[in-house]
Amino acid sequence: MEIVSSFCSWQDHLESVCTHQKSEGQIVTLYDISKDIFEDAIGPEEAATKIASFVCTSDDFRTAYLEVIYFIIGAANNLSEQHDLYKLVNLTLALSRLPDARNETRRTFQLSPDYKTSEIGPGDVIVVGEGKIWADLPQFAVNLGDSMYGPTAYISDGLAEHWAEQKWTNLNTFAAYLISGSDDTPYSFDYLYLYTFRTVTDSLEYDPETEKGIDSLHSLRSACRWITIAGEQIWTESMRSPRNAVAGPLWHRKYHADLVKSGQWGERSLITSQRWLAWASRLDELAGSNMIEDELKFMARSSAEMIRMFEREWVFDIEDEIQ
Template identity: 30%
Template sequence: MTSHWAQTQREGWLCDLYGKDSGDGTRKLPNKSVQSQLVSVLDNLLSGKSSPKESAAKTASLIMSQENVDIPWNNLLGLYLDAVEKFADEKDLKALVDYIVELASLPDAVNEGPETKTLDVGGKTLRIEPGQAVVFEEGTLWRDLPRFSSNVTESFQGPERYLTNLRPPVSPGVAKATWRNLNTYIALIAKSTDAQRIPVLARQVGLGLKTMAMALEYSPDTRLGKNIELHAPAAAQWLRIAGDEIDRLCRDGTQRMAIGDLWAGSGGSEVCDSARLQFWRARIVELGY
């Protein structure tokens, strides 16, 4: 599975963007390109050939070897989140969690010279001189994982996103599996003690509340409710993997989430409290999960 995934990345979008003419009318991603090497890092991580710590160190070395740090960092985020969505085995997803924790735990990235490095910030090119830290608009590399949260949020729109927004759209079965994988990954982050020490990762637990509400609060004649079979497995993963964390959030009662018609009909409000969690648990049992 890992080698197949790596091949699809090299022959797909990375080849389209960074491939070179092979002389026979075809394009190929050069093996020595930083993009191909980043694929190898994740491939080795997922196949167990390298540890999360080793993989994070190799990633940092590759990205900081480039003059423009922005491009390989964005490439990595794209590769990483694609792997999150493609891999269903919790062992693989746990390895991806451990890897991102190790990456965020590295010392702040600093241009060690001798050349100037660049970042694309707000449509402008920012120069990073030797000795300066690499700071994006969204924070410092590595501890703030710049753009990680915004990329996750963009993906976190429900399984319908995969049915309509992708070109070409995928089948309902693939959409269900992809949404389940993404939620399994975020639930594993919520469960990980190490991940919860990283502020940018600790904030992701609230996404579980969104998944629960979308999956369990809408009647069959609504846009979300008609796709309940695509949503419910992801909600079940949250309760199985990170049920204690969801319970803690609901006991606090500080989170709010848009309500579905079923919860509204039960007199519920936008507050995510213990009563709302009880409703979700009853619904997931009712649905057979």
């Protein structure tokens, strides 16, 4: 579904979805449930339960399930307001916490995901493709990944520059909220860290005046969203587990001598506290430049401050544990 504006409210998005579903002769159950959740008429858990009921009672179970996944990913592409994306994430997380969907009929039926036929007997857990519904959210990661390929690629697909930047911001905001809220879910969203570090390094380790840095400023808002929404989780993950991201030229240039001297040049792609602090310095530089508007300058400064806070608190936590 294409973005029709750089700003898209949930009302606009749902109206577009409803129109499309009606044109395809589909039932608009998802529209009604989603409208309720965006209007705060029901919570995410109740909405998830209603969606599960809709899927499990459908004559075409697989199509109904995939319709839910496509709806969520489409909304993540289009919704521009942070609080709307937050509600969408809470719905996604609530779906992942639902009990396993089972064949509650007395008959065996067949599912054919990815051209492979599976027989689901009475009482069996229903599996679509690579996982169980709902705990494994099959097809979610694939479809989200298919959308997250960057502003320049969106522009190449025909989107105007500001629309491409907004779409990229929407998706990264959605992903950041997923990371920040996924501590108690059976489904692992760890693969999203790939997008975290790619987005941050693209934005903060490349010069926007160079060809390779063409997405630098387009990704800055997304980078700030990652830091301000899920920064604590991302920092902790990168300190506790080795995480890598291709090192950009600004990181090379600024810390080349230090890395060589310390014998760490071979580990330059690691996400270290030093690299985080380099991102904070770059955010300060951008905030003090005339390359970005005032709102984004504020976001950059806030993100830099948060990084330094993570660094201070992480050191304190380690010392506290030792004592």
